Amino acid sequence: MIGALILRDLRRGLTGSAWLPAAFFLLVATLVPFAIGPDPQLLGRIGPGALWIAALTAALLPIERLIEPDRADGVLDQLALHGVAEEIVAVAKIAAHWLTFGPLLMLAAVPGSALLGLNPQSLARTLVSLWIGTPGLAALAVAAAALTAGLPRAGALAGLLLLPVAVPLLIFGATVAGSGDNAALSLEAAISIVLLAGAPFVTAAAIRAART
């Protein structure tokens, strides 16, 4: 069942607006040189951090369509009746969300890094940091989506919920992207794993609590 669920969410994500976060990410990366000025040295120094901020804001875009449509349409209820644990649903949603979000974001980081004048080493480090960090970010997005599902202004609320929790990921992700520090890489991976391990339980509890 978990395979069928992942495939279903992948299909819905890819036929829907999967390109939107990547396009938004690229747009934010484009804005940075306009705001900071074209000094290549300065851009090279803040570029990796700027890309991470872009990634974080792009992660907020799809939140409203991660859980709420399935809750409102009774799909989550029906899955429970079919004996699928909410935790399994959460794992499937996280996996499918990452697959429609992470790779596209990394793809967009290539032209994004060119816009910021990053050198190839810097781009490679940024891609590694995104590769490790985006699964944690996807898990966080699904959990925030579940916690706010059905609430008015859920999108804004989910942003307020997600961004502070994502700060450790941002700190170490941006450090990895900026300097390639191995200790930061380990810490980023550790945070990503903690988020991945915890998010399914938070998501499942939120789905159950949202039932009326």
Added chain:
Amino acid sequence: MKPLLRFQEVSLGRGGRLLFEGLSLALGPGEALLVTGPNGSGKSSLLRLAAGLLRAEQGQVERSQLALADEHLALDRELSLGRALAFWGKRAGAAMDALGLAHLTDVPVRLLSSGQAKRATLARVAASGAPLWLLDEPLNGLDAEGADALSQLMANHRASGGAILVASHQPLPGEWRRLELGA
């Protein structure tokens, strides 16, 4: 014989208001129970409780494998009806035949009329193959032909050893045990 659904001294409240208390019932194979009562008397909540989507404040609920048709369609809008139903059960083809939906197999779910969507919700239950059906206001939005198809479907399900719990404010054809809520 082991009942497919059993309530033992069950109490349920919503929003600080007690809907019912000390409710006991058992539904065995071939049996059907019609829950009636005014709006807000807790018919739908009783069904969601039976489904395990709500938790009883007191008492115990035992249930077998079941399927629920409520006001939610729970079918993917962008898929064809046949594929959307197939996600929920192996008997989608037979269920669509039984409810007169066979000609709509290739039509996307988002294009269905509200009456067709109601039939599709019932077809989802029939496709599941679950022995216990929970139907919330199954006649809402159905035309005469749809209502006939539904009563035929329910009769077949009972004849093959299934049980049905229906919440409805409209009278249903056939023999039903009745439970009046909020009386």
